Amino acid sequence: MLQTRISSPPAVPIQGAEHTSLNHSVTSAIGLISRQYPAMILTLLLCLGLVGAYLMVAPKRFTGTAVLMIDSRKMQGLQTQGQTPVDNPIDSAMVDSQVEVLKSETIASAVIKDLHLLDSPEFMRADDGLLSGLSGLFDDLFPQEKPSDRELMQNAIWKIQGGLTIKRVGLSYIIEIAYQSTSKDLAARIANAVAENYITDSLESKYQASRRAAVWLQDRLKELRAQASAAERAVVDYKAKNNIVDAGGRLLTEQQLAELNSGLTEARNKRAEAEAKLQRITAILNADESDSRVILNDLATVNDSMANPVITKLRQTYLDYAARASDWANRYGQNHLAVVNLHNQMREIRRSIIDELRRTAEAYKSDLEIAKAREEAGQKSLNDTIAVSNDTSQAQIVLRDLESNAQSARALSDNFLQLYMVSVQQQSFPITEARVITQASELSSPKTSPKTLLVLLAGVVAGCILAGLVALLLEVLDRAFRTVHQVERLLQVNCLASIPAVGLDSDGVTNSSLGFIRRRLPLWARRKGQGPQAEVGADRQGRSAAAGKVDPKERGQRLLDVNNSVGRFTINSPFSRFAESFRSIKLAADLSNFGNPQKVVGITSALPNEGKSTISEALGQTTAQSGLRTLLIDGDLRNPSLTYRLARSAEAGLIDVVFGKVDLKDVLWVDPQTNLHFLPCVVSSRLSNSSDFLASPQMEKLFAQLREQYDRIILDLSPLAPVIDVRATGSLADSYILVIEWAKAKVDVVERVLRENPLVRDHLLGAVLNKVNLAAMSRYDSNSAGYYRNQHYTRYGYVD
Template identity: 40%
Template structure:
């Protein structure tokens, strides 16, 4: 179940990302879709309608069975390659030229018009193919021009219908009747071309057969005459082979096999006799092997009589031995007589062995005699074998030539008959007719392509726009790019109309003399005027991050800076100071942007002296500090009397360190409005003065690479940063960028606790 849940979550996340992407780029997508749809409508209005006529041709083999047997040419196998070849023939320039001449289409407007680019390319191709010394060959008057043929082929199409043997020929023209006539003419020209090609092939083959038959007849007659001449020279009456007595050799082979069998049998019998005679006659076991000799020993009456007497004595010996014992005199006498019988039997066996030896020698001599006669017969046959092989080879060649002549004669007769029976392998099964509806442009297809193409183009442009959007949009993006926590998302503050009209009251002379902030301009007092706004809640988040820094050290002096000017760092610094002062803490905001003191110009435009005069000793701190009567906020301005050339030296002077030590003792918080990082180097020298820094980044405008480069060039500042603030955030647009926390930006969550969306 766990992998299924993960897959479902992954698919849901992808769908959510896609929907958010569309919400971000929907204007681009809609614009591209409308533009492509408008282009499709213009195309439909400008392009003239065209009509397509179609004719279907069946490519098969309808030849009669009796003609297939007599056909000189092999029957073509209808396969993909064969059909593709026929399609190329249909779309060839030869077929186009024949139809153009037949219907006189050279002057028709559909084929007379030539595109400039196409004409130029055709001319260039002709010049490249022709030799440098040869000029361009003019087109014959009866032949259509290449431009006309090219226009004709552009309107012609041919293809196979499914996996069948049906070819569909289509032609497109502005005139539906003309399109049907041309399509039918193309089919007819193709069928006529097939018939003409078959006639030409058959005529060529018949002519070749006629010449080949004449040569084969002469060769067969010459071979037959050579056979008869060779028989006469070698006195060969017939092909049966009178000089070679094959029957004699066969008979000798049979007799030799019989003689070898008899010789082997006699030798084996002699071996058995010799094995029996090799046994000691005194042993009774010498008589037990008589059966192994064979039928000669068993048929001998002498051996049979002696053996019967021997067996009778052996029985009597066994009986007496059982009654009186083996050592009795009668038993010993019987045993002696048994020994005599064995000797007599072996003597008779010796006689039979001699007879067997004579028979073996006689069989061997007979075998040798037959082998000699066979060798002589074979030697004689070898002498006459050459003549026999020669006559057989001559007869075989003569017979082959005669058979080949007969076969070619049959083919020739069949091809001659086939010429009088013309038939094509193709036929029209569905002729073309005038179309009632236009084939192009198809309004639905063009509009669908335009709509889908515009949608795809819009998605592509939106994707490119999304990829090229290298600015800060979300807190997670900021944290990943800068490796800093995002302290707050400060929204764009839209002041009410009444408050906006009273935002810039003129300071009275009394206020200037007493250095009292009568009213802060614009949005610097928004946290006081709108304490339950979303903007004030974002400033509170910055205040909490300052008080609860992970460094576990008190952050009393807080520097506020940015990478570029006009990112709202001064507004953030003033708002944080106003919030702290409104809470009852003693706070002072110091304008350290000596080259462009925008904070002083907005809060105390009538100030005559500031931080530079205090550093020089011209004024005391109490003489230049301005105070807010409604809160405990104090302002230490910077008065610009001229161009400050060495602002970094002023901020690194020892006098400013003493000034900040005094501020630490007099105030709970010191908020320092610093210059931006990228244009100036002043912020880099303020590290000894500041406890922590807050980086302000403008939402949707500041480039990621610019901020990264600014922090890389100021490592001392980067190490002391407690986080960054996304300023001027469009909260309504955040849901389109921050997909994981889209519900976080809903105003209903804030309204529930009495907070306004401003």
């Protein structure tokens, strides 16, 4: 039973960490169920009972279902001439919007008015059930005023909406309209009425929308017509103001510019031609007059000169004379009179040609001056027209804006006129995209509530979940020590042993709780022979001698009353787990401090009634039985329960020895079987300075003497939480053992007392779990459940 942490456990491999965590989770869940199964079963049964009660009192409800379809092929009731019908598919958001419309108060109020539900007792009657029954009971106890018509209508709308279920079938355009009621006929009628009133509301909304649109269009059309007329009038006024005249689709200034530009080009061409002719004739005239051949050749290049009959005739004559003179010169020589005459005549003819050319040149000069005058006049007209055109172009920018506005206004007016005509016609031809494809009927309204199997299954699931939550809550609220691992993890100390719960009755050993269950008497009220066990005889020495258990040399000594002591169980049942636990504690004390045993061991606990005195007695019996000289001291000066149990008739004890009133040997009590010596503590009245007494030099001197006389001293001390006496025993005890009552000692309390008592914490040999229910403990420590099994001990002859 020795609990010692020798080394840290080996690290779990990373690849097995997930498997280990899963196993730990499953094991923890099984342990939780095994510990809290009574509360879990009770919670589950309570939930099933509530479910059964609900099934018994819940009214039967029927569901009428009508099926509505939103047709994606919109009816084109009115089409303008030449317009092609367009099939616009209905999107998902539109269908979902129609579902919300079906749930609206408008549809609900229309159904109520259509079916006259306010006058129907079947509809207005409250549903049977537990809640409605309680509501009716309160109405009878506390009568209220009769509701108004508005309140009745609102309540009816809420009732319609509460029983109505609208849902879309998948991603289709089908909408199911279901209504629950205690009447099959009413459920079917309301479901059908919802569908019909939805279609009617859709038609009415379209008619109202068309009518409002027609009224608005009519007013708007008047405004647009006025705007179009005003825009066209502004165009005409602007043209008149800026002298903008159209001629065949073109402005007059544009036509004038084209004509003037053409005339100017023609004048420039004539001026250039006249100037070229004048230059050519001037060049001919400026040539060498003696060179007749050059003059005649140049004359041939002038077209007009060739067209002059005088020059042509003279030139022809000149050529004839030249030919004749050449012929005669060849015949008669150059000096012949005839040749000379011909040359003279040729000279005269050439002079006449030159004179004629001069007259032609003067004519060309006149033509050039006329061409220049015409060009300058055309250029001036063009410049004037361009100036006028620029002004007209600037005005045209504004004119185009005015014309565009006029055209837009007129087009908008025409479009609105067309829309108005269509809207007026559609008022008498409303359409809707919804149609009913399945009518609800009384025969097709099955029972839908309550669903027994589903409710039972939900009750079982909810009960299991609630049972698990209750178990977890109880587990969280359970802040008591229940396992060895918990003690070592939270307190960071070794758990020396887990002592099972045993007890004694008048017949011997039983498996009752550890320790005596007795009424605590006030210390100052306790007297020799008082208490619930006053029937114990005073002649213990005689009974012990008659039993043959006392050495004749020790017949004069005071003998301990251990017949009804649980601590004696370690001697009477040496092969029990109880005895083995105390041997584990003794061995831990022997092996502590590297083989140097702790001579004075203080036994304490956090709170009273945790069994520290019984632990002290049983450890003393175990140590004394091993052959060591052992002294058991009752050091609980405030409540010496060990003295009350083992030496009820003692008249002197520890206090008297410390004050020197009696000798130690005169107050010692002895167990003849184990030779355990016991130093009682007799208190006649309450002590307020018990801590000063324990820390006094006289006490230290006494313990120094006791260390020389005994091998082991077991010191039963007071609890840590109520009093501070243990803090004064630092010079007396070598180490301490903390007794923790299993399933009773609170974690927070024990941790706090250890923080407040650093002396005990620093010299703590270990902790002991007392009054352990091993069967229950195995459920809390599922990983080490096999450690507590009986077969491991029975194989070695141990019994409980």
